[in-house]
Amino acid sequence: MTNRLIRYALAGALATGLALAQTSAPAPQAAPAKTKTVRGTVRHRLLKALALTPAQKQQAKTIFQEAKTANAPFRTQLQQNRQSLAAAVKANDVAAIRQLTLAQGNVRGQMMAARAEAMAKFYATLTPDQKTKADQIQSKVRQRIAARRNNG
Numbered sequence: 001m002t003n004r005l006i007r008y009a010l011a012g013a014l015a016t017g018l019a020l021a022q023t024s025a026p027a028p029q030a031a032p033a034k035t036k037t038v039r040g041t042v043r044h045r046l047l048k049a050l051a052l053t054p055a056q057k058q059q060a061k062t063i064f065q066e067a068k069t070a071n072a073p074f075r076t077q078l079q080q081n082r083q084s085l086a087a088a089v090k091a092n093d094v095a096a097i098r099q100l101t102l103a104q105g106n107v108r109g110q111m112m113a114a115r116a117e118a119m120a121k122f123y124a125t126l127t128p129d130q131k132t133k134a135d136q137i138q139s140k141v142r143q144r145i146a147a148r149r150n151n152g
Contacts, residue, residue, distance in 0.1 A: 050133055067117070078108070
């Protein structure tokens with residue numbers, strides 16, 4: 001189960017990274033701006049490593065934008081659920097806590113499924129060489145995560 005969740009999390013991170021990477025380039029500056037987030041760094045490295053064609057970049061942008069739009073109601077539902085859960089915790093309402101956490105898990109599962117489906121669509125647009133490279137990158141990420149768990 002944990003392995004499956006890790007796979008979905010990695011697929012979601014990859015999908016999110018690719019979706020967010022499709023923004024227009026900033027105007028040139030005197031000194032290159034550093035990426036402020038790990039997600040931005042991963043996204044940049046992934047796009048560079050896969051060397052997507054302009055058509056692939058457009059397809060990816062469309063795929064991940066559609067997934068983001070489809071997940072918007074889930075994000076709203078998660079936010080409302082978190083607020084209700086906080087109120088249930090303060091009220092020490094154990095039954096409500098259980099119900100809300102189960103609902104939270106269900107919504108998160110639906111979001112993960114939508115992200116994984118988007119990633120599957122994106123993966124289908126890659127060439128065989130790009131698929132091989134993406135698989136290698138994902139394997140390296142898994143190894144790093146495993147190494148951090150074993151060391152931490």
